[in-house]
Amino acid sequence: MARKRILITGAAGFLGSHLCDRFVQEDFHVIAMDNLITGDLRNIEHLFKLENFEFYHHDVSNYVHIPGQLDYILHFASPASPIDYLKIPIQTLKVGSLGTHNLLGLAKAKNARMLIASTSEVYGDPNCNPQPEEYWGNVNPVGPRGVYDEAKRFQEAITMAYHTFHGVETRIVRxxxxxxxxxxxxxxxxxxxxxxxxxxxxxxxxxxxxxxxRSFCYVDDLIEGIFRLLFSDYSYPVNIGNPDEITILEFGEEIIKLTGTTQKLVLRPLPTDDPRQRRPDITKARKLLNWEPKVSRAEGLKITYEYFKSLPTDVIEKIEHKDFTTYNK
Incomplete structure (x- = not known):
């Protein structure tokens, strides 16, 4: 029996690379695509030798062609951190709009099921806590975060339009x-x-x-939730995250304890439109997907810290505050 073929965009990024790993392990033929504007080939280079993995260096904001059968599309191509989308706002808007449109057209042509990566940022600075999928959000479309927030909100809208108007099988993960x-x-x-x-x-x-x-979900838990959502029968948005909420001050103290640093926490002005609360209501995920996070924050942070410590010295470089402290997502 021939392997199912899946296209994963943003494949060299943080989440995209973990999705490549998962679907290779599940014996899919994985077609990875990334323009490497924020992705890093080192995240997926261990897969290059495999016969069921291939990589295309391509920007999905331009026309996307995949020869042959295509069963699934995971659209994870987008800058996802403040430092990125503040530096490349136009590209962020284009990948959420033009890129999503191109891939939905491909899904329609190939009769493929497509899952898009949306975000809790569609809720903006929420007026309710936790945030259920039915909450429409409190978003500033012309603020600094608007390029990312509105790209994702449009992405959800056009995805649902392709589902209702063209009958394309779609899934939306927040x-x-x-x-x-x-x-x-x-x-x-x-x-x-x-x-x-x-x-x-x-x-x-x-x-x-x-x-x-903020509420932090370990990547393995997230990937499992995405996997279950892709193969579910539910077309509306589903929150995937860890509802274990913590203040930034408390989280900073956890990091100080974890790393053993003698440094202290210092306060700076709150950025424009910074969300005051971020906590998912995962009732739908529990009910529809039989999913909830399994990895505790203490366990996940230990693994993540060991990973960061293992990086080459030149990667652990001093970052100028003007580059990254505009937002603390």
């Missing part, structure tokens, strides 16, 4: 803060920022008074 090996230390998000600062012997930067909350 991803909450996720962490683990292959994150970039300098991508501006709070977890790698804290660990990077601790490793470099710098004080840990907290924005605002640190009372804002």
């Amino acid at each position: 991803i909450f803060n996720t962490y683990g090996p292959r994150m970039r230390l300098n991508d501006g998000r709070v977890l790698p920022a804290f660990i990077g600062q601790a490793i470099r012997g710098e004080d840990l930067t907290v924005f605002g008074d640190g009372s804002q909350t």
